[in-house]
Amino acid sequence: MANTKGKRRTFGAVRKLPSGRYQARYPGPDGVMRPAPHTFATSRDADDWLAEKQTEIKKGEWIDPDASAVNxxxxxxxxxxxxxxxxxxxxxxxxxxxxxxxxxxxxxxxxxxxxxxxxxxxxxxxxxxxxxxxxxxxxxxxxxxxxxxxxDELIRRNPCRIRGAGKESAPERPVATVAQVDALADAMGPRWRLMVYLAAYGPARPEEQAALRRRDVDLENVGVWIRTAEPELTTGRRAPGDTKSAAGRRYLALPEFMRKDLTRHLKWFAEKEPDGLVFVGEKGAPFRRSTFGRKWRRARAKVGLPDDFRFYDLRHTGHTLTTRSGATLKDTMVRAGQSTERAALIYQHSDHERQKEVAAGLDRMVKAARAEPAPVSEENQSGTDLARGL
Incomplete structure (x- = not known):
C-alpha cells in the first residue's frame, strides 16, 4: 500500500510509493491538482520537477497537459x-x-x-x-x-526548428531566345500561338490567360487587362477567383508586333459574345491543361528545347528580355504582377505610359533579333517567315 502521509512542500506535494520511487503532484493555475507524467528515482528529482512547474506558472508559460492531448x-x-x-x-x-x-x-x-x-x-x-x-x-x-x-497554447514551443529547412533552392530556369519563342508559337499552331507570345512578352501566367475575356483585350493600344485568374485543379475543375496577389490585377502593354496576333485571334478563335473567353479548345470548351500539355510537349520537342523547359518558363524568358530592353526592376515587377515589401521599391512607380515604353523596347528588341540571319530548317521556314512578317 502506498505511503499516504506524503511530504508537504511550499508548492505541490511528493510521496514515496511502495516501489521506492516518488510521485509528484502540483496545483495548476486553475487550482486542480495534477500528477507528474512519470515517477522519480529520488525525492530531490521530484522537488526539481515541481520547481520547474512553479516557474512555468509564474512566467505564464505553463501548458495544460490535458489541452495538449489534441490529435x-x-x-x-x-x-x-x-x-x-x-x-x-x-x-x-x-x-x-x-x-x-x-x-x-x-x-x-x-x-x-x-x-x-x-x-x-x-x-x-x-x-x-x-x-x-x-x-x-x-x-x-x-x-x-x-x-x-x-x-493556441496547446504546446509550449514549435518543434520545427531546423535552420533553412523551409527554403527552396530551385535551379535557375532556362531562358528561350526570340527565335525559339517564334518557333514554339509556330509549332503550337494558330489557335495557341497567342498564348505563347502572351506568356513570353506579357508575361501572363497560364491561369491568367485562362480567365481572359474578349472585353479584356485592348486592340487600339495593343494590350490586355488581367483582372482575374482561373487555375485548373487536379480534378479538372476550374477555380475562378482573384489573381495571385493584388499586384496581379494589372494592364499589360504588349509589343506592337503582337497587334496582328491579337486581332487575328479574336476574329478566328475567341468566343464571339462580349464576355466570351479568349482561349477555347477546338470543340469550343475552355481549354484543358492536359490537352494543352500534350501539344506543348510535342512543340517543345520539335523546337529542340530540353524536356524540363516548362510553359511557365516563358514567363522567366519574359522577365529576362524585359530587363534587357531597359526596364527597371519596378517595371518588370509590374508587368509580372509581382509584389514586394522591399522598402527601396515603395517609392518607385511604373504607370501605363511607362509600361508602353517598356513594351516598345521589347518590340524593338524582338524585331532586331528577327532581322538577324539565322539558319532555319525547311520544315520551319514558313512559320518563321510568318513570325517575321507580323
Missing part, C-alpha cells in the same frame, strides 16, 4: 479549413499533408511531435522522395500548423 491530423485538417485559402493553395496543402506529413504524424498528439521526430521525418522524406523543393514546402506547412498550436 495532430484533426487539428491540421481544421487548420487548413479555417485558413479560407485559394482553391489551388488548399489543394496543395491537403496533398502535402496526405502524402508527406500525416503518414508520420497523423496519429500523434500535438505534444508528441518533438524536434528530434521532426528532424528524423525531414531526413526520411528527403531520402525517400529526392525532391527537396517538395519537402521544403511540407516542412513549412508543418511549421505553420505547429506555430498556430503555440498561439
Amino acid at each position: 495532430f491530423e484533426a487539428y491540421a485538417l481544421r487548420w487548413v479549413t479555417e485558413r479560407k485559402l485559394a482553391p489551388t493553395s488548399e489543394e496543395l496543402y491537403r496533398r502535402l499533408l496526405r502524402l508527406h506529413v500525416l503518414p508520420t504524424f497523423g496519429e500523434s498528439d500535438l505534444d508528441q511531435i518533438t524536434a528530434p521526430r521532426v528532424r528524423s521525418w525531414r531526413s526520411e522524406r528527403l531520402d525517400a522522395t529526392g525532391a527537396p523543393t517538395t519537402v521544403a514546402k511540407a516542412y513549412r506547412l508543418l511549421k505553420a500548423i505547429m506555430e498556430t498550436a503555440v498561439d
Whole structure:
C-alpha cells in the first residue's frame, strides 16, 4: 500500500510509493491538482520537477497537459479549413499533408511531435522522395500548423526548428531566345500561338490567360487587362477567383508586333459574345491543361528545347528580355504582377505610359533579333517567315 502521509512542500506535494520511487503532484493555475507524467528515482528529482512547474506558472508559460492531448491530423485538417485559402493553395496543402506529413504524424498528439521526430521525418522524406523543393514546402506547412498550436497554447514551443529547412533552392530556369519563342508559337499552331507570345512578352501566367475575356483585350493600344485568374485543379475543375496577389490585377502593354496576333485571334478563335473567353479548345470548351500539355510537349520537342523547359518558363524568358530592353526592376515587377515589401521599391512607380515604353523596347528588341540571319530548317521556314512578317 502506498505511503499516504506524503511530504508537504511550499508548492505541490511528493510521496514515496511502495516501489521506492516518488510521485509528484502540483496545483495548476486553475487550482486542480495534477500528477507528474512519470515517477522519480529520488525525492530531490521530484522537488526539481515541481520547481520547474512553479516557474512555468509564474512566467505564464505553463501548458495544460490535458489541452495538449489534441490529435495532430484533426487539428491540421481544421487548420487548413479555417485558413479560407485559394482553391489551388488548399489543394496543395491537403496533398502535402496526405502524402508527406500525416503518414508520420497523423496519429500523434500535438505534444508528441518533438524536434528530434521532426528532424528524423525531414531526413526520411528527403531520402525517400529526392525532391527537396517538395519537402521544403511540407516542412513549412508543418511549421505553420505547429506555430498556430503555440498561439493556441496547446504546446509550449514549435518543434520545427531546423535552420533553412523551409527554403527552396530551385535551379535557375532556362531562358528561350526570340527565335525559339517564334518557333514554339509556330509549332503550337494558330489557335495557341497567342498564348505563347502572351506568356513570353506579357508575361501572363497560364491561369491568367485562362480567365481572359474578349472585353479584356485592348486592340487600339495593343494590350490586355488581367483582372482575374482561373487555375485548373487536379480534378479538372476550374477555380475562378482573384489573381495571385493584388499586384496581379494589372494592364499589360504588349509589343506592337503582337497587334496582328491579337486581332487575328479574336476574329478566328475567341468566343464571339462580349464576355466570351479568349482561349477555347477546338470543340469550343475552355481549354484543358492536359490537352494543352500534350501539344506543348510535342512543340517543345520539335523546337529542340530540353524536356524540363516548362510553359511557365516563358514567363522567366519574359522577365529576362524585359530587363534587357531597359526596364527597371519596378517595371518588370509590374508587368509580372509581382509584389514586394522591399522598402527601396515603395517609392518607385511604373504607370501605363511607362509600361508602353517598356513594351516598345521589347518590340524593338524582338524585331532586331528577327532581322538577324539565322539558319532555319525547311520544315520551319514558313512559320518563321510568318513570325517575321507580323
